[in-house]
Amino acid sequence: xxxxxxxxxxxxxxxxxxxxxxxxxxxxxxxxxxxxxxxxxxxxxxxxxxxxxxxxxxxxxxxxxxxxxxxxxxxxxxxxxxxxxxxxxxxxxxxxxxxxxxxxxxxxxxxxxxxxxxxxxxxxxxxxxxxxxxxxxxxxxxxxxxxxxxxxxxxxxxxxxxxxxxxxxxxxxxxxxxxxxxxxxxxxxxxxxxxxxxxxxxxxxxxxxxxxxxxxxxxxxxxxxxxxxxxxxxxxxxxxxxxxxxxxxxxxxxxxxxxxxxxxxxxxxxxxxxxxxxxxxxxxxxxxxxxxxxxxxxxxxxxxxxxxxxxxxxxxxxxxxxxxxxxxxxxxxxxxxxxxxxxxxxxxxxxxxxxxxxxxxxxxxxxxxxxxxxxxxxxxxxxxxxxxxxxxxxxxxxxxxxxxxxxxxxxxxxxxxxxxxxxxxxxxxxxxxxxxxxxxxxxxxxxxxxxxxxxxxxxxxxxxxxxxxxxxxxxxxxxxxxxxxxxxxxxxxxxxxxxxxxxxxxxxxxxxxxxxxxxxxxxxxxxxxxxxxxxxxxxxxxxxxxx
Numbered sequence: 001x002x003x004x005x006x007x008x009x010x011x012x013x014x015x016x017x018x019x020x021x022x023x024x025x026x027x028x029x030x031x032x033x034x035x036x037x038x039x040x041x042x043x044x045x046x047x048x049x050x051x052x053x054x055x056x057x058x059x060x061x062x063x064x065x066x067x068x069x070x071x072x073x074x075x076x077x078x079x080x081x082x083x084x085x086x087x088x089x090x091x092x093x094x095x096x097x098x099x100x101x102x103x104x105x106x107x108x109x110x111x112x113x114x115x116x117x118x119x120x121x122x123x124x125x126x127x128x129x130x131x132x133x134x135x136x137x138x139x140x141x142x143x144x145x146x147x148x149x150x151x152x153x154x155x156x157x158x159x160x161x162x163x164x165x166x167x168x169x170x171x172x173x174x175x176x177x178x179x180x181x182x183x184x185x186x187x188x189x190x191x192x193x194x195x196x197x198x199x200x201x202x203x204x205x206x207x208x209x210x211x212x213x214x215x216x217x218x219x220x221x222x223x224x225x226x227x228x229x230x231x232x233x234x235x236x237x238x239x240x241x242x243x244x245x246x247x248x249x250x251x252x253x254x255x256x257x258x259x260x261x262x263x264x265x266x267x268x269x270x271x272x273x274x275x276x277x278x279x280x281x282x283x284x285x286x287x288x289x290x291x292x293x294x295x296x297x298x299x300x301x302x303x304x305x306x307x308x309x310x311x312x313x314x315x316x317x318x319x320x321x322x323x324x325x326x327x328x329x330x331x332x333x334x335x336x337x338x339x340x341x342x343x344x345x346x347x348x349x350x351x352x353x354x355x356x357x358x359x360x361x362x363x364x365x366x367x368x369x370x371x372x373x374x375x376x377x378x379x380x381x382x383x384x385x386x387x388x389x390x391x392x393x394x395x396x397x398x399x400x401x402x403x404x405x406x407x408x409x410x411x412x413x414x415x416x417x418x419x420x421x422x423x424x425x426x427x428x429x430x431x432x433x434x435x436x437x438x439x440x441x442x443x444x445x446x447x448x449x450x451x452x453x454x455x456x457x458x459x460x461x462x463x464x465x466x467x468x469x470x471x472x473x474x475x476x477x478x479x480x481x482x483x484x485x486x487x488x489x490x491x492x493x494x495x496x497x498x499x500x501x502x503x504x505x506x507x508x509x510x511x512x513x514x515x516x517x518x519x520x521x522x523x524x525x526x527x528x529x530x531x532x533x534x535x536x537x538x539x540x541x542x543x544x545x546x547x
Contacts, residue, residue: 247329442466
């Protein structure tokens with residue numbers, strides 16, 4: 001599955017939020033930087049200049065996913081037919097069930113009544129399920145010494161029947177991959193061509209037709225992959241119960257550049273994509289990868305009637321209802337679908353983390369991961385980490401791990417502050433123990449005062465150090481987000497005498513003092529304040545050079 005290269009709405013975080021790293025989703029970075037070199041050839045010149053980070057997701061336990069996979073009718077039928085084949089079942093030379101076995105198989109699967117004629121459509125479903133059982137290697141085809149073609153169930157059948165998560169999910173993922181490939185097959189072109197009068201095959205025409213079919217299939221596969229990744233991203237950020245997406249919205253996200261309104265041409269492209277995606281999603285829904293409500297076919301008839309001058313069914317000016325909107329198609333990526341898309345991304349070498357991955361280790365590992373990982377949801381990782389620990393002990397561990405003056409230390413302290421802000425009194429106990437710490441004292445006093453404790457404000461030097469530390473954390477975590485930084489610059493407590501304020505600030509012994517002052521000098525809207533900040537930045541750099 002190729003990394004998605006379309007734009008989606010930004011998820012920017014404000015300067016005061018605890019998780020500014022979320023503003024990086026999406027962000028413009030080189031694919032090798034985002035996903036690692038395993039995702040793409042670094043010399044690939046066909047890549048767009050922009051890429052989207054794959055956001056972390058939360059998945060149910062594997063046992064729940066396996067149960068959902070077995071509940072997919074086509075999977076359950078394939079497993080049931082494989083067991084029914086024991087100890088062996090005679091098949092034809094193509095590996096299909098023989099005519100005499102198709103009716104009993106349909107009754108076994110509940111697709112036909114116990115007595116009477118077996119409907120043709122039931123036989124078709126039996127053959128589809130049997131074909132899948134063969135494709136999944138649930139049965140092995142062979143020939144006896146007497147030359148009879150037979151199918152024998154494999155060991156995996158017992159594991160699948162027992163609900164073994166690894167076995168079931170492997171089977172489901174293989175089946176989903178097969179359906180995903182079949183969903184983009186196209187019969188749009190006549191590849192056989194026409195034989196000339198002499199009866200000779202027009203080889204060139206056939207080859208040309210085959211090439212066009214292959215090109216159309218590749219384009220459809222790319223479209224489906226991009227649509228699935230958009231759904232993956234939208235689902236990652238959606239509130240529970242709000243994962244369903246109108247098909248028109250999905251198509252628009254694939255067509256309309258970020259920040260633009262669709263023009264007439266784009267609206268036409270959106271409609272075309274909706275029509276193209278609709279049957280593909282229907283195929284994926286059969287494997288439980290998505291939940292899909294198809295486009296109402298009557299819409300096309302109504303459109304034709306409208307073009308012919310017929311009266312519209314709705315009253316002029318009437319607001320469309322939710323049901324009206326749903327007629328244009330709805331789609332939701334299921335937890336099984338999230339699992340499948342993530343496995344395909346991982347197989348292609350992309351980084352597709354799970355929420356809680358960073359919460360497996362101690363506080364140092366958590367803060368290091370939050371600080372250094374570009375595709376992370378800090379608030380959710382912190383929540384998972386804290387939920388597994390006693391609050392006061394966790395707060396102490398975080399404070400210890402946030403110390404230091406290395407490159408990522410300001411970001412570690414920012415996330416520590418975010419974690420402790422939500423712990424209440426249990427966290428305050430640990431904060432009170434570090435109020436005189438040179439690196440943590442300003443943070444601790446700030447949070448304790450916010451929580452209503454009667455505690456003295458930090459000394460001036462500590463307050464200035466805290467200002468630089470917080471500013472540099474936002475600068476680092478936001479990767480230079482100009483809007484976020486302007487908001488922070490405007491909030492600086494610069495007095496009527498900026499020369500005096502910056503005269504203090506440039507002396508702060510912090511590794512990012514000069515960078516902070518440079519940023520203020522570049523972004524502050526008051527020219528005098530900006531000028532004094534640039535002068536102070538020069539002094540800070542000179543001091544660092546002599547340090």
